[in-house]
Amino acid sequence: MPKITSAKTIVTCPGRNFVTLKIETSDGVTGVGDATLNGRELAVASYLDDHVIPCLIGRDAHQIEDIWQYLHRGAYWRRGPVTMSAIAAVDMALWDIKGKIAGLPVYQLLGGACRTGVMVYGHANGQTIEETVERAREYVQAGYRAVRLQSGVPGLKAAYGVSKDKFFYEPADADLPTETVWSSEAYMRVAPELFAAARQALGWDVHLLHDVHHRLTPIEAGRLGRDLEPYRPFWMEDPTPAENQARFRLIRQHTTTPIAVGEVFNSIWDCKQLIEEQLIDYIRATVVHAGGLTHLRRIASFADLYGVRTGCHGATDLSPVTMAAALHFDISVPNFGVQEYMRHTPETDAVFPHAYRFQDGMLHPGEAPGLGVDIDEAEAARHPYRRAYLPVARLADGTMHDW
Numbered sequence: 106m107p108k109i110t111s112a113k114t115i116v117t118c119p120g121r122n123f124v125t126l127k128i129e130t131s132d133g134v135t136g137v138g139d140a141t142l143n144g145r146e147l148a149v150a151s152y153l154d155d156h157v158i159p160c161l162i163g164r165d166a167h168q169i170e171d172i173w174q175y176l177h178r179g180a181y182w183r184r185g186p187v188t189m190s191a192i193a194a195v196d197m198a199l200w201d202i203k204g205k206i207a208g209l210p211v212y213q214l215l216g217g218a219c220r221t222g223v224m225v226y227g228h229a230n231g232q233t234i235e236e237t238v239e240r241a242r243e244y245v246q247a248g249y250r251a252v253r254l255q256s257g258v259p260g261l262k263a264a265y266g267v268s269k270d271k272f273f274y275e276p277a278d279a280d281l282p283t284e285t286v287w288s289s290e291a292y293m294r295v296a297p298e299l300f301a302a303a304r305q306a307l308g309w310d311v312h313l314l315h316d317v318h319h320r321l322t323p324i325e326a327g328r329l330g331r332d333l334e335p336y337r338p339f340w341m342e343d344p345t346p347a348e349n350q351a352r353f354r355l356i357r358q359h360t361t362t363p364i365a366v367g368e369v370f371n372s373i374w375d376c377k378q379l380i381e382e383q384l385i386d387y388i389r390a391t392v393v394h395a396g397g398l399t400h401l402r403r404i405a406s407f408a409d410l411y412g413v414r415t416g417c418h419g420a421t422d423l424s425p426v427t428m429a430a431a432l433h434f435d436i437s438v439p440n441f442g443v444q445e446y447m448r449h450t451p452e453t454d455a456v457f458p459h460a461y462r463f464q465d466g467m468l469h470p471g472e473a474p475g476l477g478v479d480i481d482e483a484e485a486a487r488h489p490y491r492r493a494y495l496p497v498a499r500l501a502d503g504t505m506h507d508w
């Protein structure tokens with residue numbers, strides 16, 4: 106049996122911070138897992154170094170499910186983003202190792218491909234509606250079949266999802282959290298105008314998506330969903346915070362715009378009611394923050410019973426290791442919906458050489474054994490950790506709001 110002989114965390118900042126776990130076995134096979142939690146990177150690194158790695162040494166690397174249960178059920182303290190990202194990293198690395206030993210890409214171990222590729226959506230954003238629509242047109246010309254639209258809000262200095270860079274979006278933008286000002290009223294006026302302009306310019310053959318980023322109340326979200334209905338959005342994401350899952354009933358009573366939720370979820374318990382009551386259409390939980398492939402597959406199987414499809418989070422703060430793992434999951438899961446794809450910078454790609462590739466609006470995980478992604482440790486060492494945080498949002502009167 107391949108015993109786990111060593112494991113270490115690698116923290117690197119090729120433009121943004123990433124935490125990677127690398128596990129090695131007695132037969133010399135290595136596997137990698139992503140443990141990045143935006144703005145809380147070192148907490149996960151410490152959880153792994155101080156509390157998880159010592160418990161892994163000597164275990165059978167093939168016992169993925171048992172090791173998952175050991176770290177989750179066995180640990181007494183369960184759930185939460187730090188814990189579940191650490192468990193996810195172990196899980197990813199073990200699937201990577203199993204694939205390499207079998208000589209098969211991980212998706213083959215998960216049951217094989219259910220489709221020829223994974224439809225992805227890109228991010229079009231701009232200060233103005235015109236700029237955003239122009240960016241979206243570029244995505245369509247590049248072959249994308251789905252595009253997310255976010256634009257600036259007149260009167261607000263910064264709106265969620267609007268990037269300083271034309272190609273790459275990085276929300277963690279400062280050493281300490283910057284403060285932004287938010288107005289739901291102003292935003293709710295501009296979002297339908299953005300969609301009207303986009304449909305007029307781009308037609309109806311492209312899926313258009315939008316992220317509300319937890320900023321509305323349920324009744325406001327019901328209103329926005331209804332206002333967007335004429336433009337047939339693919340989804341409205343995170344319309345309201347989801348701690349109280351029953352709040353989504355109110356949104357459902359008012360709109361047929363499909364709803365996607367769950368990029369901040371880390372457990373099946375975070376979405377149980379949302380799925381059971383069919384309050385959402387897409388579940389956005391992803392490999393790194395939801396306990397790895399082992400737990401995400403459990404969430405997806407549960408969601409499938411209720412006709413809820415997957416739409417994994419895929420922002421730049423999820424490393425190429427997560428992107429690779431997500432693609433093996435996406436291509437093999439029956440109830441796949443769409444995969445988010447925010448391109449990484451060339452510096453990040455240089456640290457994480459990978460086999461996945463983009464063609465005709467689809468990503469494919471490639472045929473390399475395991476996850477098909479690695480970390481170049483020499484390259485990683487050239488980019489030391491730099492503290493960075495997501496911004497926070499306040500209303501004009503200073504009240505703290507959801508970012």
Ligand code: GCO
Nearest residue numbers: 143276316318368419420422
């Ligand atoms: C998305 C997300 C991200 C998050 C980011 C936070 O839909 O892509 O909302 O952009 O804000 O991942 O770390």
Ligand code: MG
Nearest residue numbers: 316342343368
């Ligand atoms: Mg989002």
